[in-house]
Amino acid sequence: MNSYGSLSDNELVDLLKEDQQQALSALYFRYWDKLLSVAGNRLDNPEIAEECVQDVFFSLWQRRNDLKLKYSLATYLAVAVKYQVIKQLDKQYRLQDRKDKSLYASQEVFHPSADEHLLEKELMDRIEVAVNRLPEKCRIVFKLSREQGMTNKQIAADLDIAEKTVEAHLSKAIKDLRNDLSSISPLILLWFFGNNY
Template identity: 35%
Template sequence: MVSVTHLSDDELLLLLKKEDKLAFSEIYNRYWEKMVSYSVRLTKSEDESADIVQEIFVSLWNRKLELIVKGSLASYLIKSTRNLSLRYIERNIHSIDFVEKLTEFIVDKSQNIEENISFKELQDKIESGIAKLPKKMQQVYLLSRDEQLSYREIAEKLQIAEGTVKKQISNALKIISQSLNERLSVVMSALLIHLLR
């Protein structure tokens, strides 16, 4: 059996478009755990996160012939995970149990989170905040958010100190939070910054 573990993501994508099942399996093995872990941070549900990631991979296989990936495969898969996870949150935001699970780390359970949240509007505001970041800070933040790289991995990739990475991400979150504060309560801002970091 031919091994594909040594291939780059771009090479795997080319094989995937030729309906290569080994390439698909390698992409799955390479990113499944990272995607589920990211989704769990958003949804607070391991079962739902596994279903979300499964749905992404089913879609990936079904659309393999016409698939267009702009940027890196890692970024594409993480963005897909974020979008489906946020859709899950949007569907369940009015569930008391769900809201409690989501907010227990920042507010007392007796407090209520704003209802009628437009996640499209929030995503637009977040993207607008990211666009305002200085170029280097934006690069660091996007590597953390879109590719889910650790501080160490970002530091190695950009050849900067790990402490610098941490400070840049912290500052980026503050700037994005300020753009959200114009429309959201402090609690909701804290919640969304936590979810999308």
């Protein structure tokens, strides 16, 4: 495991495609806590949050031979776990709706299509196109924040700019992306952009 743990995400993905289960284990240990934290922050039930993360890794293994990453693996996994959370929330809403039609009858709920993988791919493609349309500095700051998980302070130090400048770039990026992706369900955008949406 130690030798696998020292490999980059891209190297581990290549090994996944060669049916190396140890590569999946390395990714599992690398990202489990972070993904569980994302799911746990949005779901009241720790067991369901764990189930969401397990589903993401199960899907990653199942799709290993067809996996084509346009983003970093970290971004792919973050979007995938948020998608699983949305599915769980939708399921909870529908169960509650059956119990009390009048309470949730007018509430807009995201309903995954029959082919969830196509929906996920379409969402990620649309987000990628929108991110690539951002001005260069906004795009760099946004990717460091959302894909690398860096804090504003870390980004400022890395790019040798003021934290206020980082905040300004992030605000502009989020505003531009929100406008560009306005046709996507607000619930999906909320999970992707976090509290800044």
